[in-house]
Amino acid sequence: MDWTAIRLLYLSELRSALRERSVLINGILVPLLMYPLMMWVMFSGILFVTARFESFASRVEIAGLPAEHRGILDSLDEDGRTGINEVAAPPAGAASAYREEVEERLLAGELDAALIFEATGDPPGNAAVSLLSNGSSDRSRSARGRLERALSAERSAWLERIAARHGLDGAEWQVFDVRSNNLATGRQMGQFLMGMLIPLFFVIMIANGCLYPAIDSTAGERERNTWETTSTLATRRLNVVTAKYLYVATMGTVAGALNAAAMVVSFRSFLGPLFARLGGGDGGGLAFELPLGSLPVLFLTAVLLGALIGAAMMILAAFARTFKEGQSMVTPVILLVVFPVIVLNDPGMAFTPALAGIPVVNVVLLLRQAIAGNVLWLQLGITVLANGAAIVACLWIASRVLRIEEIATGAFEGNFFQFLRRQLRPAGGKA
Template sequence: MSLNWRDVATFYQYEIRAGLRERSIVMSTLLIPIFMYPFLLWAMFTGITYVVGQVEGLTSRVVIDDQTGRRDDFRQTLVKDKKCTLEPSRSKDKALEQIKAGDLDALIELSPVTPGPKSPPGNFIAQVYFDRSKDRSEQARSRLEEALSLYRTQWLEKESARLQVTGEQWQGFWIERKNVASGQEMGRFLLSTMLPLFLIIMVAMGCFYPAVDSTAGERERSTWETSMSTAASRQSILTAKFLYVATGGSIAGLINVAAMMLSAKAVMAPLIQQTGETFEFRIPFAAFPIMALGTVLLALFIAAVMMLMASFARSFREGQSMITPFYMAIILPVVLVGTQGAFTPQEALIPIVNVTKLFAKAINGDIQILTTILTLFSELVCIVIVLRVAGMIVRFEDFMIGSYRGSLGKFVKERLLKRKQTTPVGEVQ
C-alpha cells in the first residue's frame, strides 16, 4: 500500500496525544530541556565559587626556613598578611612529611647567593614546597608567591633609591593587557562552547524515550499488532511514528536553546563576576534558521536510527539497552573533537560532528556557505540511508509481527547481507 498523508496525520496526532500522557516522555522532551542544564550550570558555577571562597577564607600554615639569617623583613611581610600563619621552624624532611599529610600547607626555603657583578648584596634564592593535589596547599603557594613579589618590588625600590636609579631606568618595560574582544564576542564564545554539546544531548534525549515507547513499548503492551491491523498502510503508520519521534527530538533541542539563551546571563553570573569582563549573550539573527534546520535534520537522523534499533526489542527495558550504546556514541565524538578551531569540508561530511561545528560557527557569526551546504547535505544523505535500510527491513513479515529474535546487527548479517540463505517469511521469490 502506498503512503497516505491523511493516515499519516491521523496516526501522528494519535502518537502525540499518547506521548503527552507518558510522564517519562514529557520529562525528557519538555521539562528536562527547560530546567536541567540551566539549573546544572547554575549549580556548578555557584558551587565552584563557593568552594573557591571557602579555600580563600582558610589561613595558610607556612614554615620559613631562612638560611640567610637576614630576612626578618620578609618574615614581617608575611606576618602582616592575615591569611598566613607562621609555624615554628622544623627540619625540612619533617616539614615535607607534614605537607604530604596535610598538617602543613607550604614550606619556603631562603638560600643565600654569593655576591657578584650580577648578584647584588642581600640577594637570595626562594624555593617553595607545596602539595598541588591539595587546594589549601596550592592556595598557600599562591600567597607566598604574592608575598615574594611584593617583597621583591619593595627591595628593588629600596636598592634603586640607594643607587640613585629612577624607576623608569630599572623598570625596562611595562606590560599592559587589553582584551580587544567585545562583550558580545565573549558571550558568543561561551555559548559556542556549551550550546552545541547541550543541543546534541537534548535532541538525543528527546528522541530516546519516544523511539523506545513507539516501538518496543508497543510490542510490550501488545498494541503494535493493533496498529498494524488498521486500514492504514504500514508505510503510513511507520512514517507517522518516525515524524512523532523526530518531533520530540526537535522540540527538546529548540526548547533547550531558548532556555539557555534566556538564562545564560543569570546562570553564568558567578563566573562572570570573577573575570571582571562584560558579556552579552546574543546570537546573530542569521544563526537561528541554520540552527533550527540543523536541529530538525539531526532529530530526523537520530530518530531513524533509534527507532530502527529499538524495533528489534520486545520490551521497553530491552529497547533502552539497545539504544544506549548509540546514545553514548553520539556524545563521544562531540566531546573529543570540541567546538573550537577551523571547520573544514572534511569535518562537514562527518555525521554529528558536522552539526556541532556548524552550530558553533553559526553562534559566533562565522557562517561559511560551503561547510553549511555540505553539513546539511550530509545529514540528508544519512537520513536517506537509514530510511532505506528501514524500508528493506520492514519487508520481512517476521520482523513486523515480532516473531524475529535478535538484534539489528544480527538481522543485517542474516537477511540483508545474505550471509545465511534464508527466505523472508511472506515474501515471494
Template structure:
C-alpha cells in the same frame, strides 16, 4: 501512503506522548529545567568551595629567615590573617616558636610534616651574591601540589614576596637615581582585543553546540523506544497494523512524531541554556572585570534550527530501526544505549574551537552538525560547507529510510514473529 492518514496518526501519537510521564519528563521537563539547575548548582558549588579554600589559614614553616635588612618581608607575612608562620618567634628570625620539629634537624622534620599534611609549605630565604644588588635574595618554597591547601599557601607566599620585591627594587633603584624607564630591561604589554560579546559567544558556541545535539538525541531516545518496543510490549503493535491506514503511513507518522519530540527537546534546551547562562553567570561576575555578554547572531537561529531538524531526522530513523526489534521497553533501551553513547565521540570532535567547518569535517556524521552550529554561534558562516553538511546528513537519513522500507517488506518482522536484534535480522534476511 496517504498524508491525511499520516496527519491523523501523527496527532494521535503526539496526544499519547503527552499522556506518557516518561516522555514528558525526558522530552520537555529535563531540557527546560536540567541545565539551569545544573549550572546553578555547579557555580554555587564552585563559589562555596572557593570560599572554603580562601578561609584556610596557610601554615608556613620558615626554615631559613631572610637577612635583617629584609625583616619587613617577615612582618608582611605575619600581618596576613590567612598565613601562620611556624619555626619563628614573634621577636625575630631563627627563634623557635615551639612548633613540632623546630628544635632539631628542622629541615627534615618540616619536610616530613609537609608530607604528612601538618603544614602547608616551607620557605627558605638565601642571599644572592652580586655587585649590583648585594642584598638581593632568593626564596625557596616547598609545597605539596596534590593538596589544594598547599597550592594556595604557595600562591600566597609568592604573592607576598612578589609585592615586597617590587617595592624593594623600586626603593633600591630610587637610591641609585634610576627612574622606571632606566631600570626596565624590556617590557611586555598584553592587550586583550576580544570583547565581552566574543567571550560570551565562545562559551555559548562550546556549550550550546554540545548540549543541543545531546538533547536532540535524548529527545528521540525515549519516544523511539516507546512507539516501537513499547507498542509491542503493550500488544498494540499488531493491532495498529490492522487498521485501514497503510503500513507506510503508520510508520511515517511514528517517525515524524519521534523527530518532532527530538526537535522540541533540542530547541527547549537552547532557550533554557540562554536564559540560565545570563541569569546564573552574569551575577557571579558582577563587580569584576570579567563581564560577559551572551548574544547569538540572528543568522545563527535558522542554522541551529536546520541542524536540529537534520539531527532529529537522523537520530529518529536510526533509533527506531534498532528499537523496532525489541520485545519490551527494557530491551529497546539496551539496544539503543550503545548507539546513544557513540554520539558523544563525533560531538567532541566537532567541539574543537580551533577548527572551522571544512569539506573533510562536513563529511563526519553528527560532528559536522556540531561544528556547523558552533561556527554559527561564533558568527562564522561558511555557507558552502553548511550546505554540504546538511546534504550529507539528509543523505544518511535517506539511506536509513530506504533500509527501514526494506525491513517493512518482511511480514515476520511486522507481526512480531522474528525473534532477534537488528544485526541478526540483517545477517539472516537482508544480506543472506
C-alpha cells in the same frame, strides 16, 4: 500518502507521549533544567570552595628573614588570617636538621607552610628561599598561596627600590613592558566558549530526546500488544511509520531547541557572573549572547539532527521485540553521533564544503559557526542536502525493514544475525 491519517496518528502519538513521565523527563525536563541546575551547582561549588580556602587561618614559620625584607611580614599581616612565627636562621651546621624538623611539623599538620631564607651575601638582601608546604592539605595550600603572593609583592618592591636608586624607571628595569591586548570582544569570547560547549550537549540532548520515543513507538508497541491494533488501521503502513517517525523527530527537535535555549540562559545567568567573580570583578569581559541571526540556524540544526537521529534510531528499534531490546539496540546510536562532536572539538577546524557533506559533522560545524555569528550559506545548503539525503536513506531502510512480516509483527525468533542472514538469502530459501 494519506496526510489526514498521518496527522491523526502523529497527534495521537504526541498526546500519549506527553502523558508519559519518562518522555516528559527525558525529552523536556532534562534538556530544560539540566544546565541551569548543573551550572548553579558548579557556581555554588566554586564559590564554596573559594570561600572555604580563603577563610583558613594559616600558621606559617619564617626563618632567617633578612632585615631588608621585613615588608613580607607587613604583606602577610594585611589579611589578618596569617599567624607568623618568626625565627632566626639556624646555625650553619644545624640547617639540615632544622629543615627536617620543619618538614615533620608540616606533615603532622602542626604547621601550614614555612619560608626558610638562606642569605647569599652579595648584594645585601639577596637570599635563596625555600617555601615548604604540604600539597595534600587545603590549609597548607592556602598558606603557600599567601606566602607566594607576599614574596612576589616584596620582590617587585625590592627591585623597584634598587632600580630607583640607579635612576631607572619601571619600563627600563623590567626590560619588556608587555601590554597584551585581546582584540576579541567579550561577546566574541563568550560565543567562542559557547561554540565549544553547546554542540556536544546539544547532540546528546537531541539523541536523548529521540531515544525513548523511538523505542516506545516501535518495541514499546509490540510489548504492549498495540502494534497489531495499529496494523489493522485503514491506512498504509508507510503512513503509520511516517507518523511515528515525525513524532520521534519532533521530540528530538524539541529536546534540542529547549536545551539550546536553557543553555544560553544558563550561560548568561551563571557562567557570566562566575567569570566576573573569578576574573576579579571586571566580568572577564565575557558576554554570553547569541546573535539573533543564529537562532534560525540553531533551530534548523535541531530539526536536522532530530530528523536524522530519529530516523537512525527507528531503523534499529524496528528490530526490537521488547523495550529492553530496543534500549540495547538504539543506545549505540548516541555514541555514534557524539563521537564526531568530541573529535571535532578543535576550535581551529574550518567548516569547508567537503566537511559540509558529512552528516552530523556538518551540523555540529554549522552550529558552531552560527553561535559565532557566521552563516556560511554554501556550507548550509550542502548540510541541508547531505542530511536530507541521509534522512531519506534511513527512512527508506526503515520502511523496507518494516515490510518484513516477521519484523512488523515482532515474531522473528532466535539470534538477530541468523535472522538477518535468512532475510538476505535468495527468495527460494526464505520462509
